[in-house]
C-alpha cells in the first residue's frame with residue numbers, strides 16, 4: 647500500500663490511539679515511512695469506534711461558529727468537551743493550523 651498523501655511506502659505497525667487524555671488501546675495501522683501519516687485499518691477503525699462508544703467518548707463532537715472578541719476571533723469550547731478534557735481557564739494551549747481546513751488545539 648502507498649501513502650495517499652506523499653505516495654511513499656507504508657509499514658504495518660501497532661499504533662496507540664488516544665482521545666483527549668484517554669488511551670483507547672493499541673491498533674493496527676499503516677504508517678508512512680516518509681511523512682509519518684497514520685492510517686488505521688478498517689478493522690482498527692471499527693474497534694476504535696466501539697471502544698470510544700464503550701467509554702462514553704462518543705458524541706463529543708459539536709458544531710460551532712467563529713465569534714468575535716476585541717481584535718480576535720474566538721471559538722467556544724462546548725462544556726461537555728471542556729469537562730471531558732478537564733480544561734481550566736488560563737491553561738496554555740498551542741494553536742496549530744494543519745492546512746486550510748483543520749485547526750488543532752494542543753493543551754500544553
Ligand SMILES: [Zn+2]
Pocket residue numbers: 649650651652653654678679680681682683
Ligand atoms: Zn506519506
